[in-house]
Amino acid sequence: MDAMPTGTGTEMATKDDPGGQRCRRTPWWKRGPMEFEQEIEHLNAPDGGALIPWILMVIGPGTDVLKGEVPVPWLAAAGLAAFCALYVCTIRAAFSPRRLPTTRLPYVLLGALAALTLSLSIGYGGNFMLLFVLVSLCAGSVSRSRRTLGVMLMPLSAAAGTTSGLHHEGFWSTASLSYGTFLSGLVVSVIITLFHAVDQLKRTRQELARNAVAEERLRFSRDLHDLLGHTLSVVVVKAEAARRLAPRNLDAALTQVGDIESVGRQALTEIREAVTGYREGSLSTELDRARSALAASDIEVVLQESGPPLPPQTEALLGWVVREGVTNVVRHSGATRTRIELHADDGQAHLTITDNGRGLTPPPAAGTTATLQTTRTGTGLRGLTERLAAAGGSLTSGPAPEGGFRVAAVLPVGEDV
CATH class of the missing domain: 3.30.565.10 (Histidine kinase-like ATPase, C-terminal domain)
Structure with missing residues (x-):
């Protein structure tokens, strides 16, 4: 056995992935907000599911096969079955989350689907020519640039019109099929492009929100450092002055203690203002505090x-x-x-x-000589x-x-x- 279950079933260890990292999923009751957000984004990612129901268009040619209105019905039925399988595989490959820009599989599947559609349309005509519209939907899903889309849709539209003309469907039927084939792929491509643009805008908005939070945290930490650093330094200096003055001048020591109390109260007010972001310091007040702190430090x-x-x-x-x-x-x-x-x-x-x-x-440590500068x-x-x-x-x-x-x-x- 290459895979053996481990843990509670939320992870799987394999020969290529011993720790089960690729298959690990956090149980829903242990997930945080970020994990739920990532899973929601994954569920909202385009997977081509909306294009799968369009395969019901094969009901038209399928009806022709069931009524026996086409030669060699079993061969036509096999062709329709192969078309359905190729259509689903092409859509899935186009929207695969593991698809890389250099992946050729969607283009290979699209080429096979187009060749099969051309063969069925030339051989049977009638409703089989509606399959060109489905091929166009796949082309709009597979393409990743306007140039590539144009290179695929123009020949495909021309092939649909030419095939319709070979079966003498009439001018308006031929023009409608050709135009519908071209427009179908174009609309799908535009919708996918808009989806990616909206997704990119959403990610940009989230990044801006994260940056705003980081900026606010930086502001608060910076204000807190400046406020507490200065306040605690003044408190320490005045406490030392009070300790020195207490034995010989109690009134002067009590004055320093009163200053400590006022500095502490002012610090509490400033911290509250810094938290709300409305603090604007006064230069004259800071200069007065500077004089007091420096004088207390001699x-x-x-x-x-x-x-x-x-x-x-x-x-x-x-x-x-x-x-x-x-x-x-x-x-x-x-x-x-x-x-x-x-x-x-x-x-x-x-x-x-x-x-x-x-x-x-810096001052030299005890028993050492400072030889370097910082x-x-x-x-x-x-x-x-x-x-x-x-x-x-x-x-x-x-x-x-x-x-x-x-x-x-x-x-x-x-x-x-």
């Missing part, structure tokens, strides 16, 4: 502002830059002095954050770069000329930024 801050007021959207984006830049200074730089410069001119807003810390060189860019800076690029701006970061680290943001100034 880092001197120099703030220089110049230029006209900025639009709300520009301020919101620059507020994110201030938040991320100051967070990195507090957490990673080891700096004692930070400079924040903001100015707007020539239709652009420039924000620069510079510190005198370690720059890109050029790794944090997740926050990558997210900011994407934010500013989407708004037509840019973000650069790296070692400052006089040492330390420098983050520079440039944004166009406009009402619709």
